[in-house]
Amino acid sequence: xxxxxxxxIFIMLLITLAVLIYLSMPTGGLKNEYDWExxxxxxxxxxxxxxxNEIIEKLRQVKDPELNVDIIDLGLIYDLKITEAExxxxxxxxxxxxxxxxxxxxxxxxxxxxxxxxxxxxLKITFNPPWSWERVRPEVRDSIISNMKQLGIxxxxxxxx
Numbered sequence: 414x415x416x417x418x419x420x421x422i423f424i425m426l427l428i429t430l431a432v433l434i435y436l437s438m439p440t441g442g443l444k445n446e447y448d449w450e451x452x453x454x455x456x457x458x459x460x461x462x463x464x465x466n467e468i469i470e471k472l473r474q475v476k477d478p479e480l481n482v483d484i485i486d487l488g489l490i491y492d493l494k495i496t497e498a499e500x501x502x503x504x505x506x507x508x509x510x511x512x513x514x515x516x517x518x519x520x521x522x523x524x525x526x527x528x529x530x531x532x533x534x535x536l537k538i539t540f541n542p543p544w545s546w547e548r549v550r551p552e553v554r555d556s557i558i559s560n561m562k563q564l565g566i567x568x569x570x571x572x573x574x
Contacts, residue, residue: 449522449536462498463530469493471528475520478513480557484521488548491539498532500525505544 472490473483484490484504492503504521506514518538525534546554561567 449518449538450534461530462495463528465493465495468495468500468525468528471524472521475517475524477507478516480507482549482553482557484517486550486553487544488550489544495531498530499535500528500531500533501535501537503537503539505539507544509540509543 469485469490473485475484476482477484477487477489480487487507489506490502490504492501494501502521502525506517511517518536521536522534525531525536549557558567
């Protein structure tokens with residue numbers, strides 16, 4: 414009898430966990446593409462546009478909430494272009510139904526709008542091509558895999574090994 418009660422409680426916990434995960438996801442998940450246009454603190458007296466390196470350093474401050482690794486090292490930035498006070502960025506997420514998608518995108522928006530010298534920001538989220546472990550900086554990927562092995566989460570690394 415006790416075993417049956419334990420099984421019922423375990424199943425109820427699993428169902429509760431599944432519901433909580435579902436509720437934490439953006440409504441309907443992210444579509445295949447997501448576009449956002451924003452404005453930064455643009456000052457016409459600014460003499461120069463920010464460099465690509467300055468933008469990358471700002472984006473390094475944005476970390477994936479689950480992995481605690483910045484979005485540059487994770488390879489989430491697909492393209493970055495700066496033209497006359499306008500910034501175009503194409504990025505992805507580790508997977509389309511990521512429960513932290515909204516938080517991560519908001520962090521990226523905050524980082525981008527804090528950059529002086531940019532008048533217009535165009536942020537596009539795409540899942541084509543989908544993110545893969547091959548996009549992660551090798552040293553970071555090896556560290557993540559090592560940590561996952563130590564914690565017993567995985568026995569072997571992703572398919573790249």
